[in-house]
Each structure stands twice: as C-alpha cells, then as structure tokens.
Amino acid sequence: MSKTHVFSYGAGKAEAKGADLSKNVLGGKGLGLMEMTSIGLPVPAGFTVTIQTCEEYYKLGRKLPAGVEKEVRLAVAKLEKNTGKKFGDPNDPLLVSVRSGAARSMPGMLETILNLGLNDVCVEALGQKTGNPRFAYDSYRRFIQMYSSTAMGLSKQPMEDMLHKMKHDLGVKTDPEIPAAKLKELCAQFKDFYKQNKGQEFPQDPYQQMWGAIMAVFNSWEAEKAVTYRRVEKITDLKGTAVNIVQMVFGNKGGKSGTGVCFTRDPNSGENVFYGDYLINAQGEDVVAGIRTPLKLVTLHDQMPKAYDQLCAVRAMLECYYKEMQDLEFTIEDEKLYMLQCRTGKRSPAAAFSIAVDHATKPLLSKAQANDLVKKGYLPKKWAALAVKPVITKAQAVCRLSSDDIERLFYPALDTKKVSFQALKDARVAGGINAVPGAASGKVVFTAAEAEEMAKNGEKVILVRKETSPEDVGGMHAAKGILTATGGKTSHAAVVARGWGKCCIVGCEGININYDAKEMFVGGKTIKQGDYVTLDGSSGEVYIGDLPLKEPELPQSYHTILGWADQIRTINVRTNADTPYDAENAVKMGAEGIGLCRTEHMFFDTEDRRLAIQEMIVAETLEARKAALAKLLPIQREDFYGIFKAMNGKPVTIRLIDPPLHEFTPKDDAGFEKLSKITGLSVEKIKHRCEQLHESNPMLGHRGCRLCITYPEILDMQVRAIIEAAIKCAKEGLKVYPEIMHPLTIEKKELQILEKQTRLVADKLIKDAKVKLPYMVGTMIEIPRAALLANELAEVAEFFSFGTNDLTQMTLGLSRDDAGRFLPTYVATEKEGGKGIFKADPFQSLDQNGVGMLVKMGIERGRSTRPHLKVGICGEHGGEAESVKFCVRVGMNYVSCSPYRVPIARLAAAQAAVEAGKSGAKKSAKKSAKK
Numbered sequence: 001m002s003k004t005h006v007f008s009y010g011a012g013k014a015e016a017k018g019a020d021l022s023k024n025v026l027g028g029k030g031l032g033l034m035e036m037t038s039i040g041l042p043v044p045a046g047f048t049v050t051i052q053t054c055e056e057y058y059k060l061g062r063k064l065p066a067g068v069e070k071e072v073r074l075a076v077a078k079l080e081k082n083t084g085k086k087f088g089d090p091n092d093p094l095l096v097s098v099r100s101g102a103a104r105s106m107p108g109m110l111e112t113i114l115n116l117g118l119n120d121v122c123v124e125a126l127g128q129k130t131g132n133p134r135f136a137y138d139s140y141r142r143f144i145q146m147y148s149s150t151a152m153g154l155s156k157q158p159m160e161d162m163l164h165k166m167k168h169d170l171g172v173k174t175d176p177e178i179p180a181a182k183l184k185e186l187c188a189q190f191k192d193f194y195k196q197n198k199g200q201e202f203p204q205d206p207y208q209q210m211w212g213a214i215m216a217v218f219n220s221w222e223a224e225k226a227v228t229y230r231r232v233e234k235i236t237d238l239k240g241t242a243v244n245i246v247q248m249v250f251g252n253k254g255g256k257s258g259t260g261v262c263f264t265r266d267p268n269s270g271e272n273v274f275y276g277d278y279l280i281n282a283q284g285e286d287v288v289a290g291i292r293t294p295l296k297l298v299t300l301h302d303q304m305p306k307a308y309d310q311l312c313a314v315r316a317m318l319e320c321y322y323k324e325m326q327d328l329e330f331t332i333e334d335e336k337l338y339m340l341q342c343r344t345g346k347r348s349p350a351a352a353f354s355i356a357v358d359h360a361t362k363p364l365l366s367k368a369q370a371n372d373l374v375k376k377g378y379l380p381k382k383w384a385a386l387a388v389k390p391v392i393t394k395a396q397a398v399c400r401l402s403s404d405d406i407e408r409l410f411y412p413a414l415d416t417k418k419v420s421f422q423a424l425k426d427a428r429v430a431g432g433i434n435a436v437p438g439a440a441s442g443k444v445v446f447t448a449a450e451a452e453e454m455a456k457n458g459e460k461v462i463l464v465r466k467e468t469s470p471e472d473v474g475g476m477h478a479a480k481g482i483l484t485a486t487g488g489k490t491s492h493a494a495v496v497a498r499g500w501g502k503c504c505i506v507g508c509e510g511i512n513i514n515y516d517a518k519e520m521f522v523g524g525k526t527i528k529q530g531d532y533v534t535l536d537g538s539s540g541e542v543y544i545g546d547l548p549l550k551e552p553e554l555p556q557s558y559h560t561i562l563g564w565a566d567q568i569r570t571i572n573v574r575t576n577a578d579t580p581y582d583a584e585n586a587v588k589m590g591a592e593g594i595g596l597c598r599t600e601h602m603f604f605d606t607e608d609r610r611l612a613i614q615e616m617i618v619a620e621t622l623e624a625r626k627a628a629l630a631k632l633l634p635i636q637r638e639d640f641y642g643i644f645k646a647m648n649g650k651p652v653t654i655r656l657i658d659p660p661l662h663e664f665t666p667k668d669d670a671g672f673e674k675l676s677k678i679t680g681l682s683v684e685k686i687k688h689r690c691e692q693l694h695e696s697n698p699m700l701g702h703r704g705c706r707l708c709i710t711y712p713e714i715l716d717m718q719v720r721a722i723i724e725a726a727i728k729c730a731k732e733g734l735k736v737y738p739e740i741m742h743p744l745t746i747e748k749k750e751l752q753i754l755e756k757q758t759r760l761v762a763d764k765l766i767k768d769a770k771v772k773l774p775y776m777v778g779t780m781i782e783i784p785r786a787a788l789l790a791n792e793l794a795e796v797a798e799f800f801s802f803g804t805n806d807l808t809q810m811t812l813g814l815s816r817d818d819a820g821r822f823l824p825t826y827v828a829t830e831k832e833g834g835k836g837i838f839k840a841d842p843f844q845s846l847d848q849n850g851v852g853m854l855v856k857m858g859i860e861r862g863r864s865t866r867p868h869l870k871v872g873i874c875g876e877h878g879g880e881a882e883s884v885k886f887c888v889r890v891g892m893n894y895v896s897c898s899p900y901r902v903p904i905a906r907l908a909a910a911q912a913a914v915e916a917g918k919s920g921a922k923k924s925a926k927k928s929a930k931k
C-alpha cells in the first residue's frame with residue numbers, strides 16, 4: 001500500500017492501482033467510482049481521500065495529517081482540468097459533493113455534503129450560467145443547511161422550520177414551488193442563523209468549506225449512531241471511512257433532470273427485472289428522505305428514453321463486471337446520465353439463492369435486448385457478448401452463499417413490516433445469547449410440565465427456566481421457544497433446541513425468575529405466567545408481547561444450490577438424531593446417515609422411561625437392575641427400529657449411554673415418592689441413593705463408557721436393543737447398517753473390554769437369528785488422552801467420531817455449560833468492551849489451533865494403525881461452516897450435525913472442496929470409508 005492520501009479519477013482513468021485499488025484503501029464507494037470510471041461508464045470526475053488518512057486523523061487527535069492539504073489542492077487542480085471549471089470561479093464555479101465511504105456499507109450512518117464550493121458570488125454565477133437562478137439558490141440553501149449541521153454541528157430543525165414557514169407563507173406545498181427570490185431570502189435567513197450561533201460569517205472560501213467537510217466526514221465515523229451501528233452489526237474489522245469528493249451533477253435542474261436508486265435485479269424476489277425508483281427534478285437526499293413519492297424505474301423509459309437505455313447498458317456492464325447483483329445510484333442532468341455509486345446489493349434470503357442460480361444458468365439479457373443496446377450505441381460489443389451468457393460457474397454460485405443465508409431461509413422471523421422499529425425498541429426487555437435462530441412468541445410458562453399441559457390445550461408457550469435439565473425435554477419440545485437465564489451455546493437447552501431447530505435464547509442474565517410466584521422480573525417489568533413474550537433467537541433479544549412473525553418458504557433455487565453442493569463436496573454429511581422423527585426430518589434436509597444417536601435422550605422422552613431408568617439406577621441388586629433394564633429394552637428396540645427404518649440402509653451410529661447418573665435421578669419430593677412406589681424402596685433410601693450419586697465435577701465423573709464398565713448390564717441391554725432392531729429390519733428386507741459407539745474412552749484396555757462385550761452380545765444374536773448383519777464397533781474421541789493415544793485405540797476401534805464438545809471442554813479446561821458467562825468477554829473485541837482473546841467462541845467454531853491440533857493428530861495416529869479408519873465429527877462444530885471446512889482439510893470422511901444444520905454442512909463441505917481445488921471426489925471418500 002502506498003503512502004498516498006488522495007487518488008483522482010476522471011476522463012476514463014483512475015489513479016489507484018494494485019494494492020491501492022481496494023475497499024480497504026478507497027472504501028466501497030471510492031472503489032466503485034474508480035472501477036466504473038475504468039470500464040468506461042459515465043462517472044463524474046473526482047478524487048478519494050483514503051481510509052488510512054482517516055486512521056491517521058484520529059491518531060493525531062482529529063487533525064488532518066501533514067501533506068493532505070497539498071495533495072487535495074493538487075487533486076482539485078486535476079478535477080478542474082477534467083471538468084473545465086474552477087473551484088471558487090466567480091463566473092463558472094466547480095461544485096463538488098463530499099461523501100463518506102467505508103469498506104462496508106453503513107447505510108445512513110456517515111455524513112454527506114452536497115453543492116460544496118457555493119458562496120454568495122458563485123451562486124449568482126451558477127444562476128446566470130444555467131439560466132436557472134431558482135436552481136442555483138435551491139442548491140445554495142441545501143448546502144448551507146447540510147454544512148451547518150454536518151460540519152459545524154448546528155441543529156437541523158431550525159432551518160427546516162424556516163423552510164416550512166416560507167412554504168406556509170407562500171401558500172405552497174412542495175419545495176420546487178418556491179421561487180428563486182424567496183430561496184435567496186431563505187439563504188440569507190440561514191446565514192444569519194449561522195452567524196448568531198457560530199459567532200462568525202458562513203464560510204465563503206471554498207477551501208475552508210472543503211477542510212470542514214472532510215473533517216466532518218471523518219468525525220461522523222466516531223459519532224454515536226455510527227459506533228452503535230458497528231456494534232450491533234458486529235463490524236469490528238474496519239479502520240475508518242474514506243472521503244469521496246466528486247464533481248456535482250444536478251438532478252434538480254428541471255424537468256429533464258432527476259435522480260434515482262436502483263438494483264440490477266429485484267432484491268426481494270431475485271427476479272431478472274431492472275428494479276428501482278427515481279424522482280424528477282430532485283437531488284439524492286430527496287429520494288432517501290422519502291419526502292416525495294418516487295416513480296417506478298420503468299416509467300423512466302417513457303420520460304427520458306435515452307437516459308433509460310443508457311442506464312440499461314450500465315446495468316448489464318456492471319453485473320458482468322462484478323458478477324453480482326448491484327445497487328446503483330444515478331443522476332440525470334439535462335438528460336445526461338451519471339453514475340454516482342455501485343455496490344453489491346443487499347437482498348432477501350430467497351433472492352440470495354435465486355440470484356446465484358440465475359447468475360450460473362441464465363444470461364442477464366436476451367440476444368435481442370443486447371443487440372438493441374449495441375445498435376443504439378450504449379452497450380459496447382465486448383460487454384454485450386458477456387451479458388448474453390451466465391456470469392459465474394455453479395461452483396462460484398455455491399461459494400457465494402453462506403451459512404447465514406441458509407439459516408435466514410429456515411426460521412420464522414419477526415415480521416418487521418408489521419411492527420415498527422419504535423414499537424420493537426419499546427417492547428425489548430432483555431438480551432441473551434442467541435443459541436438457536438428464528439423467532440417465537442407465546443405465553444410464558446415456568447415449568448416443563450405446565451408447558452406440555454398448555455401446549456396440549458393448543459396454546460403456544462415459551463418455556464422460561466433458570467436452566468434446563470434433561471427432565472425438561474418434554475416441555476421444551478412442546479414450547480415454541482426456550483429462554484434460560486444461564487448457559488452457553490452448547491448448554492443442554494441449546495444443544496437440544498438446536499436439534500429441533502427451535503428458537504432458543506440462553507444465558508439471559510437479565511431475567512430474574514421467581515418459580516414460587518410464577519413470575520419473572522426483567523427490564524424493570526414483572527412478567528407473569530401466561531403473559532406473552534416474543535423471542536428473537538437470531539439476535540438474542542427478548543420482547544414483551546405477542547409480536548407478529550412470518551413463516552419461511554423454501555425456494556426451488558435453494559434445492560438447486562444444495563444439489564450442486566452435493567455434486568461438488570468430497571465428504572459425507574450425517575446428522576445427530578435421537579428419534580425416528582428427527583431422522584426423517586434430517587433425511588429431508590439431505591443427511592446421508594446418522595453420526596450420533598444419543599441414546600440417553602431416549603430415556604427422558606416420557607415419564608415411563610424416566611421412571612424405568614431411575615429404577616435401574618437406584619436398584620440395590622443386579623437382579624433388580626436387570627429387571628429395570630428389561631423394561632427399557634422393548635422401548636429402545638422400538639426406537640432403534642424406527643430410526644433404522646427412517647434411514648433405510650444409511651449408516652447409523654448409535655452411542656451407548658453417556659451422561660452422569662445423577663442427571664437421571666429425581667429432584668423433588670414428588671419424584672422421590674413416585675420412584676418409591678414403583679421400586680418398593682423407602683423415600684429415605686431413594687433420597688440417600690440420589691445424594692450418593694452426586695458428584696462435584698459431574699462432567700469429569702462417572703459418565704460415558706465408565707457407566708458400562710461398572711454396569712455392563714446397561715451395555716448388554718443397549719446392544720441387544722440395537723441388534724434385535726437391526727435383525728427385525730433385515731428380516732423385513734430393509735437395509736441396515738449399525739455402528740455401535742462407545743463414548744469418552746480414555747484407554748485401549750477399557751475399549752477392549754467394551755468391544756469384546758459388545759461383540760459377544762451382538763454376534764450371538766445375529767447367529768441365532770441366522771441373518772447377515774454387518775455392524776461396526778468404534779469410539780468417540782472426546783478426551784485429549786484418547787486423541788494422543790489414537791494409534792492404540794484404533795487397534796480396537798473400527799471408526800472414530802470426534803466429540804468436539806467434550807474435547808473442547810477438556811482441552812481448554814472450560815465448562816461447556818457455564819463458560820457462556822464469561823466467554824463473551826474473551827470473544828468481544830476491545831472496541832466492543834471485551835478483551836478479544838478468542839476470535840470466536842470455541843464451543844461454536846472449532847479452536848483449530850488447539851483442539852484442531854488434537855483432532856489432526858488423532859486422525860493421523862489412528863490411521864497409522866488402521867489406514868482406512870473411518871473418521872467423523874459429531875460435536876456441535878459439525879454444523880459450523882469454518883469447522884466443517886477444517887474437517888474436510890484434515891481428511892475426515894463425514895461431519896455430523898443437528899438436522900437443521902445439515903444444509904449448512906453440505907454447503908460448507910462443497911466450499912471446502914472448491915477452495916482446495918478439488919471436487920466431486922465424494923464417491924471415492926465414501927468407498928474408503930466403507931472399507
């Protein structure tokens with residue numbers, strides 16, 4: 001990057017070259033103006049003061065760096081040469097606009113000043129030169145207004161009031177009806193007001209105006225609204241704004257002039273139509289401010305056909321150049337078109353997909369349309385040839401979309417057309433961690449049981465808990481949304497809710513729940529059970545009231561893009577699913593197998609199951625425990641049968657029981673009593689047993705495969721249920737391919753014991769049933785020791801699945817349930833009030849340097865023993881785009897994630913293949929995985 005502060009452009013040439021021709025130097029607007037100039041579009045000449053100058057300005061305590069003034073004067077001289085006019089010329093003055101332009105669009109946040117260069121003398125000259133004094137004084141009064149408020153900090157309202165009074169006194173409604181003499185009077189009133197408030201005359205020297213305007217744009221970078229906007233939009237990587245100084249062109253010169261904003265395609269539907277609005281005899285601010293109702297762009301064709309055709313040619317050239325839908329600003333001065341801005345346009349979730357598909361499959365213009373514009377002399381042949389072909393490849397279309405684009409398609413959202421910004425602001429009562437996106441509204445309920453009850457009666461409810469435990473699953477499922485006071489993005493509530501794609505906000509510390517009074521205190525308000533709240537799981541905001549939502553519809557273009565992604569990607573995508581319903585849903589989302597079926601989730605589904613597992617835990621003898629397990633066997637067998645059926649031959653990885661025993665035990669007197677009745681044990685005894693099971697560090701306690709080491713009868717029951725279900729399928733002619741997985745193993749000997757027992761049970765059943773039933777036995781890698789000794793584990797395990805939730809927890813020594821309380825400080829940047837220690841939450845996006853090193857090592861070591869070891873991931877990271885790409889790079893065979901994240905993983909896996917320069921090798925990966 002050069003040390004130059006100012007780059008000029010005009011007459012088809014732009015000065016910025018190489019590394020300087022970048023958004024980070026020129027800002028989005030400056031870059032667009034330079035590029036449009038270079039490709040021969042009609043752009044008024046100008047120059048750009050760089051973003052680095054803004055950075056230096058702040059370093060110097062809001063002072064322009066040395067040399068900038070000289071460079072600006074030089075650029076003005078070039079501009080004068082390009083335009084044939086002189087800055088401050090009393091006969092024919094050069095006027096400029098001064099606009100902000102950061103590297104990313106911050107609509108309406110930064111400042112703009114138009115008509116700079118006007119003063120008491122120049123305004124007269126402008127009037128004479130154009131033969132339109134009304135236009136000259138209208139331009140002057142606009143400049144005084146903008147300069148006074150933007151550069152000099154005066155309130156806008158008093159001048160607006162003066163303008164309003166003038167119209168009132170004249171008995172007119174609109175600005176264009178005010179005659180020149182009255183506008184001149186208004187300018188005098190404005191200048192008096194300026195003098196009264198600033199103690200000096202309104203600046204008449206154009207260069208003094210110029211320095212004031214440049215600094216005003218720089219200052220707007222740190223103005224409160226801009227700082228807030230960046231915080232809300234999580235924009236942390238920008239260093240400042242550039243300043244664009246451009247020769248003024250006038251849309252307010254009369255009936256043959258105008259100004260407009262348009263998109264090269266419809267940004268709502270994505271349809272290939274030229275879409276936009278314009279105003280005759282107006283300046284840009286009039287369109288944006290919405291004071292006058294703009295006209296539809298198509299009518300420009302009748303009003304100014306030449307300008308319209310020229311604009312159509314610009315549209316084609318810009319889409320071909322940027323290979324993206326553009327958002328354009330233009331001005332027409334005396335029927336001559338000028339382009340003032342172009343940038344990649346924001347679009348609706350559905351349009352994002354349809355535009356990408358169209359760009360890869362259809363041309364923007366038909367041959368007839370292109371020929372017509374060529375014949376009229378507006379579209380050079382070279383561009384016409386490009387405009388009649390698709391502008392990108394399918395792989396480029398796949399790479400253009402992001403996981404956010406997919407998520408935005410799926411979830412219901414707040415219908416912001418039906419609720420005003422102000423109403424939304426007033427309704428907000430708290431904010432938490434946005435664990436699962438989408439929006440939900442319903443009646444607040446504080447217990448899972450009541451949530452189920454109310455939902456049964458057809459009510460929509462929001463379950464609000466301090467935290468959720470597995471016992472709440474029923475209520476969580478019944479609720480439209482879940483709100484918890486504690487927890488992070490991989491806490492129980494978040495993991496379970498994500499599995500269902502259910503709106504969920506966790507770690508909302510602003511809520512104070514009083515379970516006894518059935519109410520919560522939040523944002524200074526008391527919300528009682530039955531009151532309505534609305535959750536926006538995408539932003540983490542909690543609102544009081546039943547706000548309107550809109551349901552998503554999946555466009556065909558979404559299926560097309562994901563179909564292309566499937567052809568490109570090289571690894572499989574599976575799902576984490578615990579029920580036949582989830583499995584079916586995941587298959588619809590494109591899952592190619594189950595990578596994790598958490599069997600303990602099945603124990604919690606109904607009260608019968610919960611009681612049976614509790615009976616098993618409190619059992620005092622082996623016989624009693626076996627009797628309890630016998631009750632669970634048919635239930636589990638039925639579940640597995642349903643899952644195998646839903647997956648119809650696709651591989652299904654079933655993990656044996658995992659969580660600590662105390663998570664299963666009853667928590668209150670009613671629970672103790674129920675269990676006492678069933679088991680015949682006294683309430684006291686049950687309580688005592690539950691206390692015994694309590695652990696100080698349950699995450700590091702008696703969990704995972706340690707349960708089956710100490711209670712092998714659990715393993716026997718679960719393996720039996722799996723294999724019997726598979727045998728039933730096989731006998732019915734259904735394909736079935738179970739993979740039995742042991743969680744949290746730490747040592748080869750441990751896995752050997754489990755594997756031996758698993759095979760003993762499974763092989764006997766298969767032999768007795770006289771069926772052919774291939775199955776595999778493998779392990780999760782969730783503990784650093786397992787990754788380090790992966791070569792030993794692979795002697796026993798036929799496959800590995802990286803449980804990166806636990807692996808992250810254990811490697812970083814951070815609790816996955818509680819780290820959400822302080823992780824925001826680690827992740828937020830200093831500017832956002834944090835410390836910027838991590839780039840991202842390691843429980844969401846894999847810590848590739850640390851945990852990733854263990855994953856990589858685990859795979860290498862595992863495959864050093866067993867070259868065709870099948871490897872996957874089933875932690876939450878399996879559905880996060882960057883982590884999926886990492887999994888592709890380290891050679892996994894598949895990723896597995898919640899059903900609703902399957903499309904995200906499919907897309908990210910394809911993008912990783914494109915980034916690595918290979919695609920379509922999926923079949924070979926699949927083959928090696930099966931070996």
Ligand code: PEP
Pocket residue numbers: 596598658782802803804805806807874875876
């Ligand atoms: C993991 O630890 O990554 C995992 C998938 O298991 P769980 O979340 O059930 O502990």
Ligand code: MG
Pocket residue numbers: 743782803805806
């Ligand atoms: Mg785990």
